[in-house]
Amino acid sequence: MKKLFHSPLAPGLLLILLSVTAVVMENTAAVGVYHQLVHASVGGWPAEKLVNDVLMSVFFLLVGLEIKRELLSGKLSQWDQRVLPGAAALGGMLVPAAFFMFFNQDNPQALNGWAIPSATDIAFSLGVLAMLGDRVPPSLKVFLTALAIIDDLGAVIIIAAFYTHSLSMMMLGGAAVVTLCLIIMNKSGVKSLSAYLVTGILLWYFVYNSGVHATVAGVILALCIPHSASARAQFSPLTRLEVRLSPWVAFLIVPVFGFVNAGVNLEGISAEQIFSPVPVGIALGLFVGKQLGVASVSWLLIRLRMARLPEGATAIQFYGVAILCGIGFTMSLFIGGLAFPGDSVLQSELKIGVLAGSLLSAIAGLIFLKLATLRRVSEQVE
Template sequence: MTQSPEPIINEEIIAEEVQVRRFERRDARQEFTSNGTIAAAVMVLAAILAVIVANTPAYEAVHHFFETSIGVSIGGVSASLTLEEFVNDFLMAIFFLLVGIELKYEMTVGQLRRPRQAALPMLAAVGGVAVPSLIYLALNLGKGGAPHGWAVPMATDIAFALGIMSLLGDRVKPATKVFFSTLAIADDILAIIVIAVFYGQTPSIPWLAASLGCIVVLAALHRMRAFAARWYIIVGLVLWVCMFNSGIHATLAGVILALFLPAKSDIRLDALRDWLGDKADLLEDVYDEESHVLGQHDFTEKAHSVERVMHRVAPPLVRVESAISTFVNFGILPLFAFVNAQVCLVGADPAAILADPVTRGVFLGAFLGKPIGIIGVTFLLVKIGFAKLPKGVDWKQIIGVGLMGGLGFTMSILIAGLAFVSEAEVLAAKCAILACSIASAAVGSAFILAATKKPVEPEVDED
């Protein structure tokens, strides 16, 4: 009886299969973390968890935890802030850095580089900011109102809205998403200006001067074509400290830093291909298949030199965005939502909240004012011949965009925390923001599903 030959195990094939699986897992992880819908869903879950926790016995312990002070002390100089301030002032500055990077990207290669093309959604954003503020003021200028919260209903949360639109699939045209993205970026610019001008503290001249000095240093780094992102980050941290003490909201340091990050490559891309070809030939010459890579010093040294050059191909703007985007979407924003969406209704009077002019002003300002402003300005500009609707976008899509504009979570809650001092007013504003965001998402989605037809896939002839 002959024995069957033992199977031959090809270690190289096994190693290759393991490597392929590793890359597949990495690609799946990158696809997951870059999905805006998933990121928006995580933030929604964090907000829901915050509301649940706020209405349980655990609320006091959680609230006390976020009131804990943290600080640093160097010699005789010390600084401290609560965990809530750390989230809202420091971590949100990183979020604003990402917003600023997206803004610079649009100004460099996106929609904002063609002012005429971007004029329609940008002016529609102005309408979507002005009308909600006017509705809020109309309901809060009387006795018992709080007119200083006029900016709360003006913001649109692009992450939430685009996440909802992504769930609607092909019902929302790609051109509509571009229109809405441009509108939301202009909306963010206006919100940033409002925060800087109207919701800062009494300015400190010495700290303002120090902030200006940091901006000059950032401009000098940019002019000297410094392409190492770490120098910009270091100066940006100093800028944050200066702005935090200056009275201007410190999160704006992130936007300023983003605007100075170089958007060009440090490498001559037209010569890169030939250079890589030469390096590839050189690496092939020095590589020894019989030796372990750790013993091939010439090969690893030359490979490392190629790696250093390739690292500099991507501009600092892209490298910083890649470094912080996942942390912002799956760390900072959910944490911000959990900290700030804690609406404690235990012991509160629902009737008093509903009757509060702040609640009505924020809810009606965003829910009605956003669609009226966005759709109204767009309709006016098209009718007078100033602009045309983008190709592939019809009025049904514009109405859907207007309805989704009332979904304003992140910026609205941030502005509410700056605008109101009274806990009752903050509670009323947060309740209105959450209710309006849910209502706008539901009504906007229902309208798009009812008014637009699902694209019919062409039939394929099996023959």
């Protein structure tokens, strides 16, 4: 059990288990229990809102910590390390969005969900890649991790820029003052995590009431927590907080989010609804658009000699990883919730599209990578 807990497979498996449980409960006699859990009041907060606004702010705090660490002392600390995953992430966001917009161009309301298929679920995709063990070059895991982190940064920018409504200038001003305080604390050499977290709670309050989605506060806080590229970076406040948060996010926050948001009632859903523009646009955006966007931009950079394939990887293995990038799940569901608030029909359709696109990408990517690995082994034997 301890070995499974420390396996890179564990978070993805738990996310899948709770998400499947949500779908099963929503479509069986347990539907009443599921609704009671999702809509229960916790400390005066509806459970669904608590998960999406509070717990997911902690998730984005961890995302911000990972982004800053990778940029300063990790896989993205050098320009040549950023070029391929950065460009691939951009292609992997733009092409899926284009797919969705093509299928939904005649529906202005649905078009608000253009960003849904643009995200990559880092835990899910890395979990699937981990199933292949040592048969996949470590460089491909590094590439996928870097791409997903840059992808998450893009998602944060999209949420702040396109899913913000009814701005309160007074609350935005308060958020700006608190952010300035955090920056001054950083520049003054304050190392106390408690001081940053307490100030971060105040920042969350202002951002939550400003009209900007509360999760943005988590990223702002993360970027203000001290870290350096020195040899002692592993002892920095940022690294210490990241280590403490990681298991809570992986084994509690993300799986609970999946449970609360993945439940879709399939009763009465017709083939016409399944193949309607919203689920088709999302599913094809994730499954086809992602791999095309990631692979085509990467191919262009490699052809122009501006980048090179990850060390030890073949072009076929690289394309298999591009397919895995279509696993959008957590981030796609999250953005979908912001795009279609209060619309039960569109909410159901987006869940169908996200589940279908992510499942297709996971299965196809795994099979493709296995075949690529077998082919490589066969060539080496010959």
